[in-house]
Amino acid sequence: MxxxxxxxxxxxxxxxxxxxxxxxxxxxxxxxxxxxxxxxxxxxxxxxxxxxxxxxxxxxxxxxxxxxxxxxxxxxxxxxxxxxxxxxxxxxxxxxxxxxxxxxxxxxxxxxxxxxxxxxxxxxxxxxxxxxxxxxxxxxxxxxxxxxxxxxxxxxxxxxxxxxxxxxxxxxxxxxxxxxxxxxxxxxxxxxxxRAGQPPLTSPPPSLDDYPEYKNPPLLLGQMDNSEERKKKTTMAMLRITKSQVEQLRKMANDNKPIMARGFTRFETICGYIWRIACKARGLKKKQPTVSAISVDSRNCMRPQLPREYFGNANFNVTAQSVVGDLTSKPLGFAASKVREAIEKVTSEYVRSSIELLKNQKDLTKFQDINKEEGAFYGNPNIEIVSWLTLPLYGFDFGWGKEQYMGLGSHGTEGNFVLLPGIEGDGSVIVAMCLQEAHMNAFKKHFYGDIISTTIGLRAAL
The missing domain is CATH 3.30.559.10 (Chloramphenicol acetyltransferase-like domain)
Known part of the structure; x- marks a missing residue:
């Protein structure tokens, strides 16, 4: 077009x-x-x-x-x-x-x-x-x-x-x-x-070493900075997975969990799946460290609980960490478990302590805008996932009927993924993504190919 x-x-x-x-x-x-x-x-x-x-x-x-x-x-x-x-x-x-x-x-x-x-x-x-x-x-x-x-x-x-x-x-x-x-x-x-506490909530004050989400994520092995990765051309896509395919992935993630353990959620499963597929598509080495930054809405985590109508920023990025070899060779449940570990850190105490940490920073510039050289960068070999799955994204009637379509602008950076509910309300999930152009076709191939392989494997098991 x-x-x-x-x-x-x-x-x-x-x-x-x-x-x-x-x-x-x-x-x-x-x-x-x-x-x-x-x-x-x-x-x-x-x-x-x-x-x-x-x-x-x-x-x-x-x-x-x-x-x-x-x-x-x-x-x-x-x-x-x-x-x-x-x-x-x-x-x-x-x-x-x-x-x-x-x-x-x-x-x-x-x-x-x-x-x-x-x-x-x-x-x-x-x-x-x-x-x-x-x-x-x-x-x-x-x-x-x-x-x-x-x-x-x-x-x-x-x-x-x-x-x-x-x-x-x-x-x-x-x-x-x-x-x-x-x-x-x-x-x-x-x-x-x-707002950070007055006086400070903790003594001694929290340290950056205790908060991996504020550290610079890993670089590609052998590289001293990410400047070359930033120069590479990127492209965007939106991939749809059906409700049936989501359930197939959840089945795969939960196959090897302990009998009494809580099953992995749709969000944990899809996050883990995207992370391992990105590693495959990028052709990363097995020993390559990688992180997945995951945005968590802390409104429900705070004590006392915040109203849903809190008007500001309540989303908190936490990071799941692993090496590529483990993500790609172990069952999907391994990647999902890493995502869960990161999400479960988001408690009221952890949130308030992290704000205290930021308050004690002399300058916030290095924590701002992932497009800046001095800021965090979740591109290759890392990713960042934002979920809009629970937001009421559809049905906005200004007086002439509900929308026919809702879409995104190309605001993402390389390695950025946004999860959206299907507009039909049928349980499908849209994965909006930005990757290096050289990796996009491989991502699509693995993304759908691994789902098909899973389906065949489940049918054979039956």
């Missing part, structure tokens, strides 16, 4: 329609590490022909309802500000979210007709990161009108302000307001729950 031509028709700042709290919102240490850029998603709709009368109705509805949504979700109308030593704060100043109107010469059928692919960046708001950070909105929305009469709503939220669950919560409430319904559940805006 050719790159769609997108023409910008107008760009506006949408401010809260009522007065909101104005002041400085302190960010937790978690808000200020890893990715500080915007995460893009897009929803495609095929409304009835009547929505075009009058032509401006859809844009006016979205802008008006967004201005209402920014009242309870006022942090998204603010601006980030550097305060030194790699640290940020959020100025809640009602500057507004950026709303863009655009037209595209492509049709919806060309973009999402039963295909699994990342959507072209031209469909998403263009964000100029060369500007000072205090000039960049933390929330962007782009309305795209296609030649077929369909529309797209492309969104981009600053990851320094919200994580996936928080962003989805805002979109859900925005859609309700657009339909003329009242706000259902306001956001929980108190970020002090993720």
């Amino acid at each position: 050719n790159k769609p031509m997108v023409r910008i028709k107008g760009s506006y700042l949408v401010r809260p329609c009522e007065a909101t709290w104005v002041g400085t919102m302190a960010l937790s240490e978690w808000d200020q590490i890893d990715c500080l850029t915007h995460v893009p998603v897009i929803f495609f709709y095929r409304p009835a022909n009547t929505w075009l009368s009058p032509p401006s109705a859809i844009a006016d509805t979205l802008k008006h309802s967004l201005s209402r949504a920014l009242v309870p979700f006022y942090p998204l109308a603010g601006r980030l500000q550097w305060i030194g030593n790699g640290r940020l704060q959020l100025q809640c100043n009602a500057m507004g979210a950026q709303f863009i109107e655009a037209e595209c010469d492509s049709s919806l059928d060309e973009l999402c007709d039963s295909s699994l692919s990342f959507q072209p960046n031209s469909l998403f708001p263009s964000i100029d990161y060369s500007l000072p950070i205090h000039e960049i909105p933390v929330c962007f929305a782009q309305l795209i009108k296609f030649k077929c009469g369909g529309i797209g709503i492309a969104l981009a939220f600053s990851h320094a302000v919200v994580d996936g669950p928080a962003a989805i919560h805002m979109v859900y409430e925005w859609a309700r307001l657009a339909r003329g319904e009242p706000l259902q559940t306001p956001p929980f805006l108190d970020r002090s729950v993720f």
